[in-house]
Amino acid sequence: MKDREIELIHKAQNGDSFAFEQLVSGYDRQVLSLAYSIVGNPDDAQDIYQEALIAAYRALPKFRIESNFFTWLYRIAVNKAINFKRKNLKYQVESITKSGSDSYAPDHDLRISLSDTPEEVTVRKELKTIIDEAVLLLSTRERMAFVLCHQEGYKLREAAELMNCSLGSVKSYLFRSREKLKAHLKPYMEN
Amino acid sequence: MSADKLKEQVLLYLYGELSDDDNLLFEEDLAKYDNLRTIYEEEKKLHELYSLRSDKTIPDSLLQASRSELRERLREENTGSTAKSRLSKGIIYILFGSPVKTMVALSMLTIGILLGKYVSIEVDFDDGIEVHQRTALMDGNISSELLGSDALEIADMKIIAYDADSEEITISVDAVASVSIRGNISNNKIQTILAAALQSDLGPSIRLKSIELLKMNIEKKEIVNALIQALQGDDNPGVRLKAVEALAPYTDNTDVKNALLNTLKRDGNAGVRIQAILALKDNKDPKVLEVLKHKMESDENEYIRHQSKESVSGWTIDKTGREI
Numbered sequence: 150m151k152d153r154e155i156e157l158i159h160k161a162q163n164g165d166s167f168a169f170e171q172l173v174s175g176y177d178r179q180v181l182s183l184a185y186s187i188v189g190n191p192d193d194a195q196d197i198y199q200e201a202l203i204a205a206y207r208a209l210p211k212f213r214i215e216s217n218f219f220t221w222l223y224r225i226a227v228n229k230a231i232n233f234k235r236k237n238l239k240y241q242v243e244s245i246t247k248s249g250s251d252s253y254a255p256d257h258d259l260r261i262s263l264s265d266t267p268e269e270v271t272v273r274k275e276l277k278t279i280i281d282e283a284v285l286l287l288s289t290r291e292r293m294a295f296v297l298c299h300q301e302g303y304k305l306r307e308a309a310e311l312m313n314c315s316l317g318s319v320k321s322y323l324f325r326s327r328e329k330l331k332a333h334l335k336p337y338m339e340n
Numbered sequence: 341m342s343a344d345k346l347k348e349q350v351l352l353y354l355y356g357e358l359s360d361d362d363n364l365l366f367e368e369d370l371a372k373y374d375n376l377r378t379i380y381e382e383e384k385k386l387h388e389l390y391s392l393r394s395d396k397t398i399p400d401s402l403l404q405a406s407r408s409e410l411r412e413r414l415r416e417e418n419t420g421s422t423a424k425s426r427l428s429k430g431i432i433y434i435l436f437g438s439p440v441k442t443m444v445a446l447s448m449l450t451i452g453i454l455l456g457k458y459v460s461i462e463v464d465f466d467d468g469i470e471v472h473q474r475t476a477l478m479d480g481n482i483s484s485e486l487l488g489s490d491a492l493e494i495a496d497m498k499i500i501a502y503d504a505d506s507e508e509i510t511i512s513v514d515a516v517a518s519v520s521i522r523g524n525i526s527n528n529k530i531q532t533i534l535a536a537a538l539q540s541d542l543g544p545s546i547r548l549k550s551i552e553l554l555k556m557n558i559e560k561k562e563i564v565n566a567l568i569q570a571l572q573g574d575d576n577p578g579v580r581l582k583a584v585e586a587l588a589p590y591t592d593n594t595d596v597k598n599a600l601l602n603t604l605k606r607d608g609n610a611g612v613r614i615q616a617i618l619a620l621k622d623n624k625d626p627k628v629l630e631v632l633k634h635k636m637e638s639d640e641n642e643y644i645r646h647q648s649k650e651s652v653s654g655w656t657i658d659k660t661g662r663e664i
Contacts, residue, residue, distance in 0.1 A: 151565055151595070153562075153565055164418060166411075166414035166415065166417070166418055169414065170407070170410070170411060170414070174407075174569075174573050175569050175572045175573040176572075176573075177403070177406070177407065177410075178398060178403055178573065178575075179606070181398050181402065181403055181406055182397075182398050185398060185402075191399075191402050194402075195402070195405070195406050195409070198406045198410070199406070199409060199410060199413060202410055203410075203413055203414070203417065206414060206417060207417070273392060276389070276392055277392045277393060280389065280390060280392055280393045281393055284393060295390075298355060299355075299387075299390055299391070300393065301606065302605050302606070302634065304355075304356075304357065305355070305357055323351075323355075324348070324351060327351070327383075327386065327390070330386075330390060331386055334386075334389065
């Protein structure tokens with residue numbers, strides 16, 4: 150850990166909230182981004198962000214300096230996001246099977262490139278929305294495993310540590326999430 | 341091997357979870373067995389489809405709003421802490437227990453001071469007043485001559501701590517004064533100010549200019565750290581891009597390398613990621629190869645996938661003498 154970070158941690162541990170703000174300023178975008186990925190709306194994402202960072206500030210006196218601060222903070226955020234979703238699921242996701250969405254070629258290259266036609270870009274945008282909705286239909290832990298491993302690029306072992314569960318569990322959550330997404334997207338893939 | 345087991349192997353391969361040996365075996369099997377290839381093609385297509393969701397860019401306005409709310413909540417945390425009663429006791433002691441010292445403290449506060457933003461004033465009742473900068477890299481005393489500027493504005497005074505036994509008090513204020521400083525670009529204090537501006541100035545053009553000036557003397561650890569922090573935390577992609585450019589010649593430094601790898605993995609801006617690839621492509625660390633291989637397969641941006649592939653190819657030829 151860098152000297153500057155250690156210094157800020159010591160100050161924040163002694164109640165210097167300004168030092169805490171500086172300390173988390175390099176990481177809080179990732180916390181907010183994770184929260185947004187999990188809940189899918191900015192209001193709830195902000196709530197998770199606040200809960201996670203305030204919890205971290207309160208728990209900071211117990212933080213061991215030899216640990217990695219970001220991992221410690223991110224683990225708090227992951228747990229807040231999991232628990233938040235469990236308590237506060239307050240919106241329903243509409244059916245993803247929309248009428249009129251029957252023009253997706255199964256072997257279409259889904260990546261956006263400069264040569265894409267406006268129609269292709271529109272198709273991808275719509276697909277992205279459908280995937281977003283399908284992800285929100287996963288269980289919280291499946292969604293978390295998917296976001297961490299697929300979206301954020303964490304290794305299974307790292308995701309297990311962040312989610313405070315076994316490697317096998319994360320693997321199950323991730324693979325199950327893929328199967329569920331596949332089932333949701335089947336109508337589009339077939340078309 | 342059962343279909344489920346084959347599928348598991350395919351997914352572990354796609355997520356980069358296989359060891360190097362298992363990767364090789366898997367690729368050999370992929371070339372040999374049609375059923376494995378069918379599963380692989382299907383899962384790879386789904387993998388790319390799911391990656392459409394990857395771009396969850398957080399609007400800057402949302403982050404700034406969250407930070408403002410956090411600041412408020414942290415203040416509430418501090419005022420609501422158990423230290424509150426002790427603090428109150430201390431303030432009463434200042435006000436009524438020692439009039440002379442109270443007068444000294446209050447008169448110091450009224451002339452109070454400082455340059456720059458966000459400073460902390462520590463009042464030592466025996467020796468008068470000491471002022472310490474609280475901003476990221478600006479530690480040190482400010483002489484008393486600098487106190488009392490007419491242009492100075494003080495706001496948001498907080499009593500951070502008061503110890504009734506030693507009679508030591510720590511007070512913080514937000515203070516702003518306009519000061520011009522002249523010196524050589526390599527001067528430590530000038531660099532410190534530039535680094536602080538890079539980390540806290542609200543104007544992206546100032547932060548960009550700071551990077552340009554800082555990179556002339558980048559050998560200092562503090563400067564490298566400031567650039568890394570900008571790379572990881574600045575809201576403006578142009579600033580992050582400049583930070584990558586400035587750090588590019590120093591990828592042998594582990595902190596720099598890790599920061600650039602992190603940028604390549606997670607930065608939401610494709611231009612910044614491309615710059616990170618260019619910075620890292622000649623670094624022969626296996627960690628770099630691992631990330632490049634992942635990007636080659638899964639980055640949403642076609643140019644990045646292509647650049648990663650080229651870099652991986654070059655890396656492998658250099659390292660082992662054969663192409664992958």
